[in-house]
Amino acid sequence: MRGKSILLIVGGGIAAYKSLELVRALAARGVKTRAILTKAGAEFVTPLSLSALTGNKIYFDLFSLTDEAEMGHVQLSRSADLVVVAPATADLMAKMANGLANDLASTALLATDKNVLMAPAMNVRMWESASVKRNRAQLEKDGVLFVGPGDGEMACGEFGPGRMAEPMEIVAAIERVLSVAGPLAGLTALVTAGPTREPVDPVRFLANHSSGKQGYAIAEALMRVGAATTLISGPVSIAPPEGVKLQRVTTAREMLAACEAALPADVLVMAAAVSDWRPDIIANSKIKKSVDRVVPLIKLMENPDILATIAQGPKRPRLVIGFAAETDDVVDNAVAKRARKGADWIIANDVSGDVMGGDRNRVHIIDQNGREDWPDMTKSEVGARLAARIAETLKGAA
Ligand code: CTP
DSSP: OTTOEEEEEEOSSTTHHHHHHHHHHHHHTTOEEEEEEOTTGGGTSOHHHHHHHHSSOEEOOTTOHHHHHHSOHHHHHHSSSEEEEEEEOHHHHHHHHHTOOSSHHHHHHHHOOSEEEEEEOOOHHHHTSHHHHHHHHHHHHTTOEEOOOEEEEOTTSOEEEEEOOOHHHHHHHHHHHHHTTSTTTTOEEEEEESBOOEEEETTEEEOOOOOSHHHHHHHHHHHHTTOEEEEEEOSOOSOOOTTSEEEEOOSHHHHHHHHHHHOOOSEEEEOOBOOSEEESSOOSSOOOSTTTOOOOOOOEEEOOOHHHHHHTSTTOOSEEEEEEEESSSHHHHHHHHHHHHTOSEEEEEEOSSSOTTSSEEOEEEEETTEEEEOOSEEHHHHHHHHHHHHHHHHHHHO
16 A cells, blocks of 8 residues: 555544554555544644654645645545544444534545545444444445444443454555555455475474565565455564464464465465475474583485475466575576476575675566566565566466
């Protein structure tokens, strides 16, 4: 959703303070926000704090000549990709359900041609009142989208539904709404990331330096262009991307089983650094050095090749993409790997430097037409460019 813009309407309610956090989370994702603060909203958050976080002036007054000269209320509501109302009070819901337009917020809601996402917040009795239920049903019929409210103890001390959704839930809902229009809408993506861990005994394992950053960035980018994305991740310490279905696994065999269970998918991106081997016996208790000081020999056996299994299996995704982590002869090895595994594309990278764990990557894309060299860029940029290339290919073939 980087580069998108949102018109945020902040209604009057104690939950308005969470809108500040929402703006901050959106800014961190590269989303620009303009905000309308209702009169009641201004009782709870100050225009100054909202303006500092959005980096834009705040709009309140329908009849402000300076505002209208700069950006009229109709344009304000249409220049954004999405209108978000948080908190959506009973009053704002009632106004929109009935087409009232007696202040800037309600006028913008009436004038917009974009999706409207409401995050209601009110006392549980108000939420359950007949009129709010009626207004909500009308709004849903009119195509207004909702996130929350959640259950819990409210600022007024009562318990039940009425609490505004948490900022990160609203961000996830925004992401979903915005991505529906993306080029991969309606398609599914399966991405693997991170290392696998192969236990030796209860305290030791075999693993590698993979941080999961590149795979996570690819999953996030595919989700942003509209794909329903499942991410199967080995043990890593980074936060999962919002809006992606995450499944954690430990070993290569678990990763294979999770991938097979997640099929069918339109595209598979195997970014995981799967361990090629595992100890053939996992000791039930810790292997001790103390007894006779003999260095133990760990016999290894080969793990299944997940990429090859899926690429040559009955549920093969339309587009199968593998990685080739190489330290020597990067491109030649990658070309051979593409043929050996049956992948459509191989993304080759030289991992002899500090790529593993770092934030940047320099890759070559090997496909049936040859190779494409991408310049050094951030892993997020690789993700975004790859998602665009995938979208072009899948849509072109559709
Ligand atoms: N891969 C896999 N299952 C394995 C090993 C690797 O699915 N057991 C996938 C990786 O996710 C990656 C691709 O295969 O997409 C290539 O992985 P890489 O480690 O570069 O190659 P290897 O198969 O290990 O071959 P080699 O040891 O010869 O480099």
